[in-house]
Amino acid sequence: MITLEHCQQLDLQDPLRALREQFNLPSGVIYLDGNSLGALPKSTAARVAQVVTQEWGQGLIGSWNEAGWFDLPQRLGDRIAPLIGAAAGEIVVTDSTSINLFKVLSAALQIAKSADPARLRVLSERDNFPTDLYIAEGLCRAQGGTLELLEAGQLAAALAPEAAQDVAVLLLTHVNYRSGAMHDMAALTAAAHRAGVLTVWDLAHSAGAVPVNLKADQADFAVGCGYKYLNGGPGAPAFVWVSPQHADRFWQPLAGWWGHAAPFAFTPDYQPASGIARYLCGTQPIISLSALACGLDTFSAAESLGGMAALRAKSLALSDLFITLVEQRCAGHGLTVVTPREHGRRGSQLSLAREQGGYAIMQALIARGVIGDFRSGDGKQRADILRFGLTPLYTGFEEVWQALEQLRQVLVSGEWQRSEFSLRKVVS
């Protein structure tokens, strides 16, 4: 049986332990929701104050040049690149994940159609993050395509070359937002390519959480989120990557002046910039963009300690510990671990299903200072889910112990059945 002392020992032996000092976390709270909103880096407040007071207040319009606001989308993209196996110059940080998905899926559909007009189907997963499906649905309707939703286990068969002759794009989120299950990007991309299908990967729950190798895995397009594991702050702008082989091949439809070849020539006709810059559209929110730089700084300190490989090793150790403690100390209370046990299929969150009461249990847990979140099922195929993000930059092993101890007490005491915990909030 694992003990508290053992977990404390794991913290003492953790080579990444000092990285937590980069963050301001509220006292008395165990924060296991960095998969939804990353924690605040200590450097962010001062940097944001500088942007507001100095760069905007004193520098005014001149800061577009002098403070480098104008190329911030590219400079931040260059810093994300090594976290996801891309190269500098291939990523811009801009807009939201949904809007970036619209851009790359449009491009992918046009490329597919230009190669073979019969390729009109988009394959995705029923359990993909809904906004990805909404964007795909809207694009398919506008362009005459169809969106087909499969279970994860059906993907391999659907990508068999004889079955996929009319498929244009495989659209997947690499790590599932509910279950924490991770797809094999290399294998699925290879299967897609064998069938002549392009791949679009949503890295919202991957970037900064698990090693990603877009170029080695030969992915075609990717988007991702700045405010989860990258610690960029609430609603931080998102990023978009396009394989250099595709970047110049299509004019994405959100063709605004920031993506123009000569944005300050103010010519009435659009000429797309070369490369990834054409995936920019309008002026970006500089204060929020600047905060993301501080989130990325928290990864710089990890570089000398082994970088993403070391973060991944710790993440898996944390989630292994979580699973073991659920089994050893919370058994008999109706909880099922739905995140895959196989390391190669696990992201950096741990999800527990329960037939009913999941929302109230999470609320009771939050009242005890352990912050995870809840994702509702559909009452049929999809179970209610308790989600716990394990963010190796700032989550400790003793915290996992304490979180499970609080969960055990919530379950044993039955306090979650008090009426106050079942009141739904707007954002649950």
Place this chain on the structure above:
Amino acid sequence: MITLEHCQQLDLQDPLRALREQFNLPSGVIYLDGNSLGALPKSTAARVAQVVTQEWGQGLIGSWNEAGWFDLPQRLGDRIAPLIGAAAGEIVVTDSTSINLFKVLSAALQIAKSADPARLRVLSERDNFPTDLYIAEGLCRAQGGTLELLEAGQLAAALAPEAAQDVAVLLLTHVNYRSGAMHDMAALTAAAHRAGVLTVWDLAHSAGAVPVNLKADQADFAVGCGYKYLNGGPGAPAFVWVSPQHADRFWQPLAGWWGHAAPFAFTPDYQPASGIARYLCGTQPIISLSALACGLDTFSAAESLGGMAALRAKSLALSDLFITLVEQRCAGHGLTVVTPREHGRRGSQLSLAREQGGYAIMQALIARGVIGDFRSGDGKQRADILRFGLTPLYTGFEEVWQALEQLRQVLVSGEWQRSEFSLRKVVS
């Protein structure tokens, strides 16, 4: 002849003079570029610090509910509504102006097409802000329409019912970014409607600068900018308004989860929210959004002093003074006032054309602490332009005098011809 003393007297008599105290402006600078980037309100730094340190740092994920992040786009929209003649519940603040234009122009084209499939032309102005034309060009290409660019003087004829039978949409920027000329929204909208044409208005240079009456003028769609006259900070999110008669009629193509009828149900199929909420797409940059609230606060203080009508009166007095001083004190140096002299056709900026040397003159002026900006011509029809934004919340009459005095000295001395002033910056 107008004297410095006269201008100082105008400041003393200015009932809005105290409003300037709401802003932090650098000492020794006359800032006449609020039409490009509004000045920093004094309250913004503390508010942004609170959002970062308290709401994000301490409140973490709970702030989506407890700090009201989730409905910030609607709450900010409600505050913009009275500035542009719209009602609460009709505006959301989100994304960029370019992206919001994509949404409303898509909606307008679909509505027009559903009423009459032959209506496929979009009319706009050659001198419209280029990103508006780029977005329209992209949409027309995707949807089989055509974009036709006219000179302002050709619009009335093009909107004659017999000439406009195949026109879907009239897309105009209300106040021109280069010349400062203002369209007659009521008259053009009425002419468009007589011809069965919908109107899309870009209010980037209008909102907070001139009175706008979207509903009284029966406009159909509008977008606008948060970082110019609304003082929201660099790249602040933009806004979008849709006439209630159209808001529920179309499913805009950037259909993301924030525009879903039940965003937290996480259903795989998209159901648009009712009303303007369906014009939301993905998660918004909360820090930048929060800063915009402080920009809007600077208008609240103007309410008891006469609101937009009083601001407009001061703006016109400032630009009248500017024109008179150009004529009295800068004559003989090749400058032409291109902003209309007629009050009903003038926005809140003053633009001067010069055959050559405009860029270097502006750089020399900036070196003397007078900040305006420069917009390049095309060497043919469009002249080079020196732009001066006159923002009645913080620009004073003596400042106009001093700005013109510095401009006079730049011209008389010939110092602008020094090589240092002709070096182009990235963002000019």
